[in-house]
Amino acid sequence: MTRVSSVPASSRPGVNTRLTAQAMILAVLLLVQFLAGMITNLYVTIPANHPGAHTRDFFTGAASSVAWAAGSGPAWLAAHASLGLALAVASIAFIVSAVRARDRVWIWLSVAGSLLLIGAGFNGASFLVFGHDFSSLIMSGLFALTLGCYLAGIYIAAKRTAGDDGQEPQVMTVRNPS
Numbered sequence: 001m002t003r004v005s006s007v008p009a010s011s012r013p014g015v016n017t018r019l020t021a022q023a024m025i026l027a028v029l030l031l032v033q034f035l036a037g038m039i040t041n042l043y044v045t046i047p048a049n050h051p052g053a054h055t056r057d058f059f060t061g062a063a064s065s066v067a068w069a070a071g072s073g074p075a076w077l078a079a080h081a082s083l084g085l086a087l088a089v090a091s092i093a094f095i096v097s098a099v100r101a102r103d104r105v106w107i108w109l110s111v112a113g114s115l116l117l118i119g120a121g122f123n124g125a126s127f128l129v130f131g132h133d134f135s136s137l138i139m140s141g142l143f144a145l146t147l148g149c150y151l152a153g154i155y156i157a158a159k160r161t162a163g164d165d166g167q168e169p170q171v172m173t174v175r176n177p178s
Contacts, residue, residue: 015101020157022094023106023150026113029087030147034140036080041136044074052129062125069128084121091117091146105156113149116142 047053050073052064069081091114098106120142127135 015103016157016160019097019101019103019106020154022097023153023157026087026090026094027147027150027154029083029090030117030143030150033080033083033087034143036076036083037140037143040074040076040080044076046073046077046128046131048131050128053131055129058126058129061129062122065128066125081124084124088114088118088121106153109149109153113146113153116146116149120146 050065051068052061052066055061055064066081066085069077070085071078073081091110095107095110095114098110120139123135123139123142126132127139
């Protein structure tokens with residue numbers, strides 16, 4: 001006979017707490033990123049001719065523009081670009097944590113959040129390369145959807161925790177045919 005827990009691995013307090021904490025950190029950093037973006041938008045003038053600006057090849061221009069922004073751009077732009085790159089890496093690391101925990105909800109939400117975040121980054125790079133205001137608008141919309149993914153996960157995790165009645169996980173017995 002084999003004993004199989006009917007409670008998903010994600011319902012274990014340590015795993016659920018760790019994933020929720022990671023999502024909360026990402027959500028707070030996203031809010032910091034949003035504020036840095038608003039300050040950049042309102043108070044920073046991005047030069048019309050910076051490395052990567054107005055190139056025909058988006059990816060080459062984006063790489064040059066983001067490298068310039070993070071390394072040599074005005075302080076708020078540098079902070080915004082650098083935090084954006086760090087958030088992209090952190091969102092991918094969060095996917096890895098969710099996969100290791102084998103939590104389907106967090107896997108889906110972390111993948112969606114990461115893709116939306118990377119999309120926001122690409123639109124930020126597009127704004128640097130081409131200077132179109134709609135790229136900035138798309139970037140902020142994708143930020144909001146990214147934040148929504150992480151907040152939804154935090155909400156679902158809280159509901160899971162609230163559903164715990166303090167009892168041991170239920171165990172069912174499965175007959176092994178061999």
